[in-house]
Amino acid sequence: MATDLSSETRPEAEGLALSRTGERVELTLSGAWTTELAARREAALAGLPPWQGRELLLDLEAVSQLDTAGAWLLLRMAREAEAAGLVVTWQGLGEARRRLVEKVAEHESAPGEPARPNRLVAIVERIGEKTVTAGGTARxxxxxxxxxxxxxxxxxxxxxxxxxxxxxxxxxxxxxxxxxxxxxxxxxxxxxxxxxxxxxxxxxxxxxxxxxxxxxxxxxxxxxxxxxxxxxxxxxxxxxxxxxxxxxxxxxxxxxxxxxxxxxxxxxxxxxxxxxxxxxxxxxxxxxxxxxxxxxxxxxxxxxxxxxxxxxxxxxxxxxxxxxxxxxxxxxxxxxxxxxxxxxxxxxxxxxxxxxxxxxxxxxxxxxxxxxxxxxxxxxxxxx
Structure with missing residues (x-):
């Protein structure tokens, strides 16, 4: 028997409702998920209980607007659920929103720390820069x-x-x-x-x-x-x-x-x-x-x-x-x-x-x- 947890944990204005059926968790999203409401949406997602179960269904049928900020929040939440062992399924994306989510996913990961240059190479590079500058000044x-x-x-x-x-x-x-x-x-x-x-x-x-x-x-x-x-x-x-x-x-x-x-x-x-x-x-x-x-x-x-x-x-x-x-x-x-x-x-x-x-x-x-x-x-x- 499915139990709707949204009335207990989430106001409807926050745009999400959580329900669980056995090992399956369903998260129904609604309203606008845009940059203007990003802070509220992020606070609502942060208040969700820890992920438990085997499957998470993200239902976006009732979402009226979705931009890159909203897509990034949903992707981050999906990554956290996957890290907890759940299989994430998206529903109601549509072709345009699917392309948006894929595009955000391509640029989701932060760039890694740049490799430290070799100290000898850095010294030679600095000498070269100073030499070029001195040559330009002399000219x-x-x-x-x-x-x-x-x-x-x-x-x-x-x-x-x-x-x-x-x-x-x-x-x-x-x-x-x-x-x-x-x-x-x-x-x-x-x-x-x-x-x-x-x-x-x-x-x-x-x-x-x-x-x-x-x-x-x-x-x-x-x-x-x-x-x-x-x-x-x-x-x-x-x-x-x-x-x-x-x-x-x-x-x-x-x-x-x-x-x-x-x-x-x-x-x-x-x-x-x-x-x-x-x-x-x-x-x-x-x-x-x-x-x-x-x-x-x-x-x-x-x-x-x-x-x-x-x-x-x-x-x-x-x-x-x-x-x-x-x-x-x-x-x-x-x-x-x-x-x-x-x-x-x-x-x-x-x-x-x-x-x-x-x-x-x-x-x-x-x-x-x-x-x-x-x-x-x-x-x-x-x-x-």
């Missing part, structure tokens, strides 16, 4: 170099186009305002070179050659290199931040709209200014570095300043000074180029300004050291 920077060089030549052949007020302003900001930090660092570098050099040369009884060590190191390499790195971190980042902020405020787009070339207005004055300021800073850095070396030689080796100058004049050729100074305009051009390049790549967010500023400092220092290495090889080949 874009080379294109920008050509664009700026053409604009610079156009401004130099027609001086009226060059914004001298802007050039002088940036010389002051990148040169004059950088004197304290450049002077302090160069002085300390001279002190360190003299102290470490004297300590090592003492093993051979050649402390007097500390003067030569300090002079050649500061004039050829340390003076220009320390100055360029400081300027890259100070002025290169400032160029990126300034132009990047203008990008965020759409001021660069406004320049293009009124017929102004951002390269002429923003980039060329900064490049000209830094190409002038960096040689002057390098000369100042050389003086401060040698002064620091002379002071430490006086303290550690008892070499008087007058004796230091005599040894310096006798042992240091003027070529060393020219070698260091010749690098300065090229380094200044490169630092300003990278700073402006990254500034123009800023997109419309403050986060992008910070990211590009950091990138500009790293790229500028890398370019400076790379150029210094190439200069060292070149001067070695030509015996200068």
């Amino acid at each position: 874009d920077l080379l294109n920008f170099l050509g664009l700026v060089t053409i604009a610079l030549a156009r401004n130099l052949t027609r001086p009226a186009r060059l914004r001298f007020t802007s050039v002088v302003y940036h010389i002051e900001r990148t040169g004059w305002d950088a004197l304290p930090i450049v002077g302090l660092l160069s002085f300390l570098i001279g002190v360190v070179l003299a102290y470490q050099g004297a300590d090592q040369l003492a093993k051979f009884g050649a402390q007097i050659f500390t003067v030569n060590l300090v002079g050649i190191s500061v004039l050829r390499e340390m003076g220009i290199l320390i100055t360029a790195i400081v300027v890259a971190g100070r002025s290169g980042s400032a160029f990126t931040a300034q132009i990047g902020t203008m990008q965020v405020r759409e001021e660069v787009d406004a320049m293009r709209t009124i017929g102004l070339d951002p390269v002429d207005v923003l980039v060329v004055p900064r490049i000209v200014a830094l190409s002038i300021a960096l040689p002057l800073l390098t000369f100042y850095s050389d003086i401060m570095g040698i002064l620091g070396g002379a002071m430490m030689s006086w303290i550690a080796l008892d070499i008087s300043p007058l004796e230091f100058l005599r040894r310096f004049e006798a042992g240091i050729r003027v070529n060393h000074f020219y070698v260091g100074l010749a690098k300065a305009p090229i380094f200044g051009y490169a630092i300003a180029l990278v700073g402006c390049f990254e500034g123009l790549k800023v997109t419309g967010s403050a986060e992008s300004v910070g990211l590009r500023t950091t990138t500009a400092v790293v790229e500028a220092i890398f370019v400076v050291i790379l150029l210094d290495a190439l200069f060292s090889i070149f001067f070695s080949v030509i015996h200068v």
Whole structure:
């Protein structure tokens, strides 16, 4: 004898009625089984008693509407009954609903956890991605170099186009305002070179050659290199931040709209200014570095300043000074180029300004050291 359990456990509005005949369970569904009622239907199914028996009949004759959400709920319930050992039979589906249920069943299972890639493969892949990115950046920077060089030549052949007020302003900001930090660092570098050099040369009884060590190191390499790195971190980042902020405020787009070339207005004055300021800073850095070396030689080796100058004049050729100074305009051009390049790549967010500023400092220092290495090889080949 069949017992109708729906009146005891399920309100009719919930769209289902459960009855049992021996080992056969019959679940009669009615009403709409759609996305709008999915939460109610899911709660009704969750309240059903545990599945017991051998067969489950799902009767959909009275179902007025069925969409993917309703089909998924019924499929999930059928899977639970099958897991409990019941054989599930569908009744009243019709051709259209049968295709819908089959389609939902195809996409019912959740995707499995993706296989973990091999660690070595992941490292190689990451290196490849970084290499491709670096190659693209180098290509874009080379294109920008050509664009700026053409604009610079156009401004130099027609001086009226060059914004001298802007050039002088940036010389002051990148040169004059950088004197304290450049002077302090160069002085300390001279002190360190003299102290470490004297300590090592003492093993051979050649402390007097500390003067030569300090002079050649500061004039050829340390003076220009320390100055360029400081300027890259100070002025290169400032160029990126300034132009990047203008990008965020759409001021660069406004320049293009009124017929102004951002390269002429923003980039060329900064490049000209830094190409002038960096040689002057390098000369100042050389003086401060040698002064620091002379002071430490006086303290550690008892070499008087007058004796230091005599040894310096006798042992240091003027070529060393020219070698260091010749690098300065090229380094200044490169630092300003990278700073402006990254500034123009800023997109419309403050986060992008910070990211590009950091990138500009790293790229500028890398370019400076790379150029210094190439200069060292070149001067070695030509015996200068």
